[in-house]
Amino acid sequence: MFSYRHAFHAGNHADVLKHTTLIALMKYLTQKDTALTVIDTHAGAGLYRLDGDYTETSGEAQEGIFRLLSEPKTPAAPAKKAPAGTKTAATGTAKPAAAPGWAPALQDYIDLLRGLNPQFAETGNIAHLKIYPGSPFIEQQFLSGRDKLKLFELHPTDFKSLSGNIEQLGVGRQVAVSREDGFEALKTFLPPPARRAMVFCDPSYEMKSDYGRVATCMADAVKRFATGTYVVWYPIIPRPEAHDLPRKLKTLAVKASRSWLNAALTVKSSKLTTDTSGEVIRPGLPASGMFVINPPHTLKAELQAALPQMVALLGQDRNASFTLEHGG
Numbered sequence: 001m002f003s004y005r006h007a008f009h010a011g012n013h014a015d016v017l018k019h020t021t022l023i024a025l026m027k028y029l030t031q032k033d034t035a036l037t038v039i040d041t042h043a044g045a046g047l048y049r050l051d052g053d054y055t056e057t058s059g060e061a062q063e064g065i066f067r068l069l070s071e072p073k074t075p076a077a078p079a080k081k082a083p084a085g086t087k088t089a090a091t092g093t094a095k096p097a098a099a100p101g102w103a104p105a106l107q108d109y110i111d112l113l114r115g116l117n118p119q120f121a122e123t124g125n126i127a128h129l130k131i132y133p134g135s136p137f138i139e140q141q142f143l144s145g146r147d148k149l150k151l152f153e154l155h156p157t158d159f160k161s162l163s164g165n166i167e168q169l170g171v172g173r174q175v176a177v178s179r180e181d182g183f184e185a186l187k188t189f190l191p192p193p194a195r196r197a198m199v200f201c202d203p204s205y206e207m208k209s210d211y212g213r214v215a216t217c218m219a220d221a222v223k224r225f226a227t228g229t230y231v232v233w234y235p236i237i238p239r240p241e242a243h244d245l246p247r248k249l250k251t252l253a254v255k256a257s258r259s260w261l262n263a264a265l266t267v268k269s270s271k272l273t274t275d276t277s278g279e280v281i282r283p284g285l286p287a288s289g290m291f292v293i294n295p296p297h298t299l300k301a302e303l304q305a306a307l308p309q310m311v312a313l314l315g316q317d318r319n320a321s322f323t324l325e326h327g328g
């Protein structure tokens with residue numbers, strides 16, 4: 001059960017999509033005067049070293065954050081035909097002409113990385129980008145005194161790292177870390193005291209049952225507290241459960257009369273290939289998505305600007321593309 005360690009994947013292309021979206025959400029939701037409760041059901045270790053053993057072994061950050069930062073910036077791609085039945089804000093492929101700079105959401109993401117990596121901020125040299133923030137650190141950066149952050153992590157080692165990393169922040173009881181099942185624990189926090197909450201659900205999908213648990217957990221959460229913002233990351237892989245999850249979340253949002261947004265980023269083909277010796281090469285994660293129930297009205301425009309840049313910079317073959325759908 002516990003073979004997944006996010007440290008192997010920190011800073012990969014899925015993290016770029018996930019964390020850029022998370023920053024845009026946190027930035028908007030913490031602007032209001034009323035207290036916000038943020039619940040991160042699958043928190044991970046909180047902080048990762050990009051020059052550490054795990055990250056260096058997998059090399060996934062090379063196809064994510066390092067690739068993003070090492071290429072010249074390029075702009076929005078031409079639109080592709082939209083999937084039927086939904087309002088589609090945009091779809092696109094890669095490789096357009098030169099652009100003036102980063103989309104604001106990507107700029108915020110890079111600024112956050114700069115804040116954690118002073119030497120990188122000073123030199124702009126990606127060799128100096130050594131620390132990568134997980135979702136807990138991203139969320140914490142935006143909190144003000146009245147807000148609360150609840151973090152859940154089951155893996156014993158990651159829980160220990162997370163607890164130590166959060167303790168170093170010296171933020172006291174504003175951030176609570178628990179070694180509990182995040183799917184179960186969520187129930188006890190909804191509805192939140194000030195009736196404002198964002199829930200981030202980011203399982204490893206190591207077990208097939210995670211797909212069903214996400215859908216059930218989100219349905220229960222929306223029933224308990226209909227106006228919360230619910231955010232789910234999911235992998236796009238050739239597996240029926242993975243394929244069904246965004247569809248189930250969409251049905252859930254529509255039935256509950258809630259607005260929704262679904263952003264997906266593909267960086268390469270999901271097809272198996274063979275090397276010169278005939279050995280089968282698995283492509284690794286080709287694509288992932290973020291599904292948001294009750295998204296802020298600003299999110300669509302933020303992602304509409306950022307996704308084409310992600311495609312252009314992170315795309316590895318001609319299958320690179322994005323979709324951005326919304327409804328409600």
Ligand code: SAM
Nearest residue numbers: 042043044134135153154155181182202203204
């Ligand atoms: N959200 C993190 C981020 O963006 O930096 C990454 C989280 S990682 C994809 C998923 C984490 O969930 C792993 O660290 C795993 O140990 C943990 N986990 C798995 N099942 C869990 C459960 N039922 N409750 C809480 N944590 C769980």
